[in-house]
Amino acid sequence: MAKTSIFDHAERTQEGLKLNGFILHQIVEQCEGCERIHTVEGERYCSSYPQPAAKWRHGACNFATHVKADMDKEGKVKVNPLKASKRAARGR
Template sequence: MNKPNAKKAKKVQKGSLAEAKMTEAGLEYKGMIMEPVVEKCEGCDRMVEAEGGSYCPSYAQPAKKWASGVCNFATHVRATVDKEGKVKINPLKASKRAARGR
């Protein structure tokens, strides 16, 4: 059976800021004011050029993500390695893995 032709939705690439509009307060995207990326974000694959500046579509305030250490959205930063040469993991996850026998 043939379905009637439905209107095709306009495809927007995930992570793009195509629907963003520049306002007096800044770049507005889905009701949030997006702040420009900080220097630590340079090299990240998530950065998008929009309205003459670079913005992060994953987080509206990139400076706050970097304030407590490394941004968890950053694609250009590797996990930290402690003094013993092992990657730091969450103790709760480690205990669950040990309980499962991994």
């Protein structure tokens, strides 16, 4: 049985590759190494986000599988304070 891809239902239009009503843009250099990249007709696209460049504009893409969490000056992973307080309230 052949493995199917979400890009099997994509169609080529004048604007680019269209999938579920979204125009997909090709990946950017920072995406290299991510497991979410798929090749369609020789072009590479992200399977999670239609505009990969926008996800990298303000730092690391939150969908990136090849990027580690940011570290602060002391070498600890940065944690959202709201999430940390909720975890503490649950006893984690």
